[in-house]
Each structure stands twice: as structure tokens, then as C-alpha cells.
Amino acid sequence: MNDLCQNLVIWGASGHALVVADIIRLINQYKIVGFLDDINLHLHGKNFCGVTILGGREKFDQLHDDGVKYSLIAIGNCQTRLELSNLVEQNGFRLATAVHPQAIVAGDIVIGSGTVICAGAVINPSAKIGKNVIINTTASVDHECVIEDGVHIGPGVHIGGRTTIKQGAWIGIGATVSDRITIGANSIIGAGAVVVRDIPPGVVAYGVPAKVIRNIDSSVQY
Template sequence: MMVLGIYGYGGHGLEVEELARTINFKENRWEKIIFIDDTPSKVDNQKVFSFETILSTYSESEIEFMVGLGEPVLREKIFYKIKVRGYKLARLIHPLAVVAEDVEIKEGTMVSAHSFISVKVHLSENVLIQPMAAIHHECRVGKHSVIGTSVSMGGNSCIGDNSFMGLNSSLKQGITVGNRSVVGMGAVVIKNVADKTTVAGNPAVMIKEGDVRAF
């Protein structure tokens, strides 16, 4: 039986742990669930370990990882830090999520409770879907992107890589949000959003350009 290592001991990491415990109660997938963190003051070598300690303790067949950070830029960094060492990431889907049978969910992706993922949706690597998000037919979500709580994506809409949709925001059907972009809380997006752009409001308008971070 494998170990699950959650990379990032903080608020979102604890949410990942809670979801993993729910899965483990039903499926008994992991022998134990631990944390990895790069901040020395958080490491106690009981529940929280350094990455170097994990590498020297577990082989690639003994542990799988999940990113415990909610910022796309940091999610990408940790994802490749794990992958370059030859380790794999888990897929976590909450038992209370509704996921169509033909949905494609890549490595490292997490789907939280009460989310709705409709038919022919593609979730790329290391995507985070927060609770109560609704992703309708034939949508695509790019690598390392975050879909916040209660977000709604209309059918055939697309989120690029490393992008962030704030809670309660929504996309009109067929809309594309580019790479490394941010949709602010409560925004209603009715026009395509370019790469490296932050939009907010109803209807959403551009408020910032450049290589932005969600927070």
C-alpha cells in the first residue's frame, strides 16, 4: 500500500488532507498521509517532512504526491519538482463530486466535493477544482489552473495553463481565458480574455496586464 505525500503544509494542504481522508475511508488507498514542506520551521519529521527526507525514504513505487498549494505559479513549480525526480502525482476525486464517465482527468488533478464535471470535459495535469464548481460540456482546463468555489463554466469554454478563476465567477458558453490569466471573484466573462490578463466585474473588463499571480 502506498503513502500519499501532500506538498505544502498550509490551509489548502489541510483541505487536501481532509479530502484524501474521505477517499481513504472508502477505498483504503494509502497506508498513511503525510506532508512535505520547504519551510524548515514547519518540518517536525513526524507529520511534516523535507522533500530531501522523503526522497531518501520512499521509492517511486512507495509514494505518490499531491500539490497542497492554491496558487497556479507555485503549483507548477512543485509539480515539476516532483516529476523531475521520477515520482508520480495522484488524482483525487471527492466521492460527492459528480463526474461524467467520459471526463479526462490528468495526473495531479483534484476535484472537490459537490463539483459537477459534465460530458467530454478535459482537465489537464495538476488542475484544482474547488467545491461546488460547475464545468459544463466539452470544457477544457489547462495545466496547473485553479477553478474556485462556485465557479460556472459554460459549455465549450476553455481556461489556459496557469490561470485562476476566483470564487463565484462565471464564463459564458464558448469563452476562452488565456494562459497565466486571472478572473476576479464574481466576474461575469462574456468576451475572450487574452494571456497574462486580469479581468473583474460584471461584465468583466481588463484591470491589469502582464505576467500576474492570483494572490
């Protein structure tokens, strides 16, 4: 462990949190002091990924007292991730950024805080990656793309050049998005879809080629 590592708490204690914790340990910039989970209260105090699930947001003051300055939201749901990232920042934590050592990221890339880039991902020159983005395992983002805050690009997704993915959109596993496409805010692209036309905000679209199937019910959590 690097003696200069900053203490960090991860919010989330499920499968994606396992991936995030692995990246954090590999980059050797932060020390994971524990996990937070507001949903699964029965897990509080139990071991997860080698450390303890400390509790929920009621632990903020104690974490500050213990010198924890950084947090990372390890939750796949885009809206929840954005909401919780705002919460931890409002409570005085900084958002860490985690880029797997085996991701390929061009030298001029701008990456926002809170973003996680997983193993095997490729991000090509002049792309802009917002805050609290997930670029999942082996996904690729080509040149000059704009990936806005809170986007989740699933495993094996391929995004063509000069494409814009608006805030909070979720691109399902194995989807392909052609070049110069815009995908609207908060939309969901289904697994394996091939997107060759712009997708409006707030819809579910899937198929080959992808078609809008329905509007998203904002009361449903994905």
C-alpha cells in the same frame, strides 16, 4: 485503511492541504505519510492534520527509501503548483489524483494526474481536465470544456459549455464564465466576475461584465 493503499506525501501544509488530505482519506486509495513544506521551516517536525510536516525537498531520498511512490501538490498558486509537480516527477514520484466522493463527474471525463476535484463539484460530459488542476468546492464545468494544466477553478465558479481555460489561469471564487469563452494562460479572473468575452493571457480581469484591468507582474506571487 485499505491494505492495498499506496504511501503518499502531500506538498503543502496550509488550508488547501487540509481539504486535499480530507479527500485522500475519503477515497481510501492512499496512506498519507506526511507533508512537505519548503517555506515555513519552523513547522518542520510539527503535527499537521494528524501526521507530521517532515521537511522540504531534502526528504526525497528518505521518502524513496521508505517506499513512498506518490505525491500530490496541495498549493493554490498555479505556477508554484506546476513547478513543484514537475519537481516531484523528476525525482521519481508519481502524481496522485483526488476526486471527492461527493463530486459528480460524467463517465467519459479525462482527468490528468495531480488534479484535485473537491466536494460538490460537477463536471459534465466530454470535458477534458488537465494535470494539476484544482476544481474547488461546488464549482461546475459544463459539457465539452477544456481545462488545461495547472488551472485553479475557485469555489462556486460556473463554467459554461465549450469553454477553454488555458494553462495556469485562476478563476476566482463565485465567478461565472459564459459558454464558448477562452481565458488565456496565466490570467486571473476576480471573485464574482461575469466573463462574457475572451480574456487574453497574462492579465487580471474582473467586474460585471469582466474587463481587463492590468497585466500581471510575473514577480508577484498570488
